[in-house]
Every structure is written in C-alpha cells, then in structure tokens.
Amino acid sequence: MEGVHSGIHRNPPLILCTMTNSSKRLTSTAILAALSCTCAMACAEGAAEPIRALIITGHNNHNWQYTSRMHADTLRATTRFAVDVTDDPATTLADAANVGLYQVFILDYNDDHAPKRWGAGAERNFAEAVAKGTGVVAIHSANNSFRGWKEYESMIGLMWRDGAGHGKFHEFTVDPVDTNHPVMSGLKAWSTPDELYHGLTNPQNAPYKLLAQAMSSKESGGTGKAEPMALTLSFGQGRILATPLGHVWVNSDSNKPSISNPGFKTLLARSAEWAATGSVTIESWSDQRTHNTLTDAEKADGWKLLFDGTTPQFRSFKKTAMPAQGWVVKNGELIHETNGRGGDIVTLDQYTNFEFACEWNVAEGGNSGIMYHCSEEFNYPWETGPECQILDDARHADGKKPKTRAGTLYDLIPTAVDVSRPAGEWNSARIVIQGTRIQHFLNGWKVVDVDTTSEAFAAAYKQSKWPGMKNFNTKTTGYIALQDHGDLVRFRNIKVRELK
Numbered sequence: 001m002e003g004v005h006s007g008i009h010r011n012p013p014l015i016l017c018t019m020t021n022s023s024k025r026l027t028s029t030a031i032l033a034a035l036s037c038t039c040a041m042a043c044a045e046g047a048a049e050p051i052r053a054l055i056i057t058g059h060n061n062h063n064w065q066y067t068s069r070m071h072a073d074t075l076r077a078t079t080r081f082a083v084d085v086t087d088d089p090a091t092t093l094a095d096a097a098n099v100g101l102y103q104v105f106i107l108d109y110n111d112d113h114a115p116k117r118w119g120a121g122a123e124r125n126f127a128e129a130v131a132k133g134t135g136v137v138a139i140h141s142a143n144n145s146f147r148g149w150k151e152y153e154s155m156i157g158l159m160w161r162d163g164a165g166h167g168k169f170h171e172f173t174v175d176p177v178d179t180n181h182p183v184m185s186g187l188k189a190w191s192t193p194d195e196l197y198h199g200l201t202n203p204q205n206a207p208y209k210l211l212a213q214a215m216s217s218k219e220s221g222g223t224g225k226a227e228p229m230a231l232t233l234s235f236g237q238g239r240i241l242a243t244p245l246g247h248v249w250v251n252s253d254s255n256k257p258s259i260s261n262p263g264f265k266t267l268l269a270r271s272a273e274w275a276a277t278g279s280v281t282i283e284s285w286s287d288q289r290t291h292n293t294l295t296d297a298e299k300a301d302g303w304k305l306l307f308d309g310t311t312p313q314f315r316s317f318k319k320t321a322m323p324a325q326g327w328v329v330k331n332g333e334l335i336h337e338t339n340g341r342g343g344d345i346v347t348l349d350q351y352t353n354f355e356f357a358c359e360w361n362v363a364e365g366g367n368s369g370i371m372y373h374c375s376e377e378f379n380y381p382w383e384t385g386p387e388c389q390i391l392d393d394a395r396h397a398d399g400k401k402p403k404t405r406a407g408t409l410y411d412l413i414p415t416a417v418d419v420s421r422p423a424g425e426w427n428s429a430r431i432v433i434q435g436t437r438i439q440h441f442l443n444g445w446k447v448v449d450v451d452t453t454s455e456a457f458a459a460a461y462k463q464s465k466w467p468g469m470k471n472f473n474t475k476t477t478g479y480i481a482l483q484d485h486g487d488l489v490r491f492r493n494i495k496v497r498e499l500k
Contacts, residue, residue: 009085050082051276054102058087061113077287093122104135104276112144127151131236135275140246155235157208158200167221182280190263195247198223241271253394302497314345334491346479353499357430364423365395366487373478381481392423407442411464415447
C-alpha cells in the first residue's frame with residue numbers, strides 16, 4: 001500500500017516519485033533541496049515564502065489515512081504552505097536535521113490504542129524543536145496521546161484522560177471567545193458536524209488561553225455546558241494551538257465532513273500560520289492554486305494535458321466532436337450536468353500502457369466513472385473497459401458495497417483503504433496500467449493493485465456481473481472514457497502520459 005513507509009510524502013512536482021518501502025528515505029539534504037526549490041519558485045513569482053509544515057501521522061484509532069491527506073490538501077490549497085507528511089514519525093523525527101527544516105508540526109497522531117511511542121531520540125528532537133520555536137497544531141485525538149510524557153502533555157494542555165468523554169456525532173456551533181487573538185480575529189461563529197469532547201483534564205497544569213468553545217448539549221449526550229474547542233499554549237519559544245475538533249471514525253462516511261467543513265479548514269489554516277509565524281494573513285480558507293497546467297518537470301516526464309481549462313481533448317463516444325449538450329466547460333472545470341444526456345466522452349487518442357490522472361468532484365448522491373481500454377467496436381465503453389468508480393459513498397447505494405465504492409475497480413476489487421472524500425470535495429485519482437497490471441490511486445493512496453491474469457482477479461471476475469459480457473477487459477489498447485451516468489460531476493487537472 002502506497003503511503004506506509006518510513007519516508008516523507010511530498011506532492012508533485014517537488015518530488016515526483018513516491019517511495020513505497022521502508023528502505024527508501026528522503027535525506028535531510030534532499031528535503032532541504034526540494035524546499036529551497038519550492039521557496040525559490042514562490043519568491044520568483046512574488047509570493048511569500050511558503051511555510052514549511054510537517055504533518056505527523058501514521059498511527060491513530062481514527063481514520064488517519066483520510067484525515068492526514070485531507071489536512072495536507074487543506075494547507076496546500078492556500079499556497080501558504082509547503083507540506084510534507086510522515087507516516088513513520090519514529091524514523092522521521094529521529095533525524096534532527098530533518099526536524100529542523102520545519103516551522104510547524106501538525107499532529108494527527110494518537111498512540112492511546114495499542115500504544116506506539118516515537119522513541120527517546122525522536123521525542124527529544126521533537127520537544128527541542130518546539131522549545132526553540134517550531135509551532136504545533138494538535139488535532140482531535142492527538143490529545144489522547146502519550147500518557148505520562150510530561151513535555152507533550154505540557155504542550156497540549158487539555159488531554160483526553162480518565163473521565164473524558166463525548167456525546168454523539170452531531171451538528172453544533174463553535175463560538176469564538178478571544179476575538180483579539182490573531183487566529184480568531186474577524187472570525188464569526190460557525191456550525192460544524194463533529195464529535196464534541198468533554199471532561200478533558202490538564203495533567204501538567206499547563207497555562208493556556210481559550211480561543212473558542214461550543215455548548216455540549218445534554219440532548220447530544222454532553223455536559224450541558226460550554227467545552228473548549230480551541231486553545232493556545234506555549235512551550236519555550238514554540239506557539240501551540242490545540243483543538244479537539246476533527247473527528248473521523250474508521251469506515252464512517254458520515255464523519256468525513258468534520259474536516260471538510262469550511263470553518264474547520266479556516267481554523268486549521270489560520271492556526272498553522274500563526275503557530276509558525278506568530279501572525280495570520282489568511283482571512284478564510286479558499287483554494288488559491290492554479291489548475292489545469294503542467295510543470296516543466298511533468299512535461300519532461302511525458303505528461304500531456306487533456307484539459308487546459310477551456311478545451312477538452314475529448315469527443316463523444318463513436319463521434320468526432322464533443323456532445324452538443326450535457327457536457328460544459330465552466331470556471332476551468334469540465335462538467336457533466338445533471339441529466340445532461342450528452343453520453344460518455346473519450347480521449348482523442350488510444351492508450352496501451354499509461355498513467356492517467358485527474359481530480360473529480362461529484363454531487364450529492366452522484367455516480368460516474370473513468371473507464372479505460374475502451375473499444376468503439378461495440379455500443380458502450382463499459383462493454384470493454386474496466387472502470388475506476390466515481391461515487392458519493394455516503395449517499396449512493398453503491399457506497400454500501402465494498403466493490404462499488406469510490407476508487408474501486410468497479411464490481412471487482414474493493415479499495416484497500418477508505419480515503420474517498422465527501423460530495424462537493426475534490427478527489428485526486430490516478431490510474432496506472434502496465435500490461436495486465438491495474439493500479440488505482442485515490443487521494444495519495446494506492447487503493448487497487450491487481451494483475452488481471454491472477455487467481456485473485458479470476459475469482460473476483462466470477463463473482464461479478466462481467467462474465468455475461470464476453471468483450472469486457474479483452475482489449476490491451478483503447479480509449480479512456482469519462483462516464484455520463486446522469487449525475488453532476490466536475491473534472492479538472494486531467495492529464496495522461498504513456499508508459500513503456
């Protein structure tokens with residue numbers, strides 16, 4: 001599974017390869033070179049130098065695979081941060097040179113269930129970095145961690161310890177308290193769906209300032225009083241913000257909106273900027289990135305844009321032009337409209353071994369798909385082409401079935417990890433086809449990896465609906481298709497490269 005190793009994850013184009021085993025690690029020299037490149041590009045464009053942030057994750061009784069990458073994208077979208085993610089902090093933090101590269105740590109780590117400490121060296125480096133001025137943002141169950149590690153407990157302040165609890169996951173209002181603080185200045189109360197902690201304790205009697213709170217209603221199983229939702233502390237020269245917001249349980253689509261909530265995204269971005277710099281320039285969260293372009297590195301690697309924000313390099317299936325209805329280009333997005341009846345569209349060229357990437361955003365209850373190796377000998381692309389599913393897992397019936405959720409090899413292979421994002425959020429998808437091997441990636445994780453000549457595929461095929469379709473998966477070359485399933489779905493950053 002991509003994403004579980006002792007290295008550090010960085011978005012393209014800074015480092016274009018993704019490490020997939022524990023023997024491949026980024027050295028501090030390599031990281032510094034990449035960060036310097038990032039900062040040089042930003043400064044050349046007249047932007048502020050990016051804040052270097054490290055998301056610390058890899059162990060949590062919550063869905064850290066989903067939350068960590070969502071947090072990373074939330075910060076990257078502001079263009080204020082250069083973000084790395086470590087799934088193995090015990091290794092990453094043991095290298096003092098690595099630790100010293102970052103201005104802020106984002107904690108998405110919980111060792112409370114099946115305790116997993118970082119080790120003496122890593123913990124010492126972490127504490128020393130914070131004492132010297134590296135900021136910290138602690139999210140949700142990070143306050144469950146490291147019972148008895150006094151330095152950590154002093155940093156976080158209010159901890160989940162004996163006597164803590166929460167009511168049911170529900171919608172509630174977060175009220176700013178200290179509106180003079182840079183993080184809260186100008187912010188209004190916001191509503192969020194989340195799990196509301198109560199009964200947190202302060203084992204080290206750490207002094208803190210309360211920034212925001214929420215009423216923990218008795219009707220929701222709470223205390224009937226206001227509970228802390230954001231607080232600031234200091235540890236040496238380090239600025240720290242801790243929030244119990246951001247709960248996403250494992251295999252729970254209903255919990256995922258807690259961190260896609262605009263209020264939470266704004267809190268995270270502003271908190272990280274303040275913890276790193278002491279000031280806040282981000283007013284509210286928004287995506288400031290430029291889309292539908294290729295970097296020089298991507299061009300050198302053979303990537304080609306299939307959509308530049310205005311002109312799709314697609315046409316109607318079995319026709320010569322884009323549909324006259326159903327598919328539109330708007331605000332730099334290629335959109336299939338609800339009940340547009342434009343039909344499936346396909347690439348202008350056919351591909352054998354290739355890597356295809358895009359971002360997709362599906363409406364509530366929506367369904368669509370990306371099919372490949374599609375032939376025009378038959379009536380529909382799905383008669384020949386396997387499909388990477390696009391779906392609102394929370395609201396569509398297919399979301400209840402493991403083999404038809406978002407990112408699956410439709411009706412054949414389930415995803416290895418649950419990282420699909422809610423309706424209305426952008427999901428990044430990547431499909432890699434080499435010979436008979438099919439790989440699907442979703443939001444930075446390898447979720448499908450199967451050889452179509454394997455016994456595992458043969459068994460899945462027998463249990464699927466495809467045996468009744470004799471031409472399915474019989475082509476080694478074909479078109480890539482975007483499906484008209486009748487629902488609203490938006491695409492951007494669509495690109496492809498051929499592989500040898």
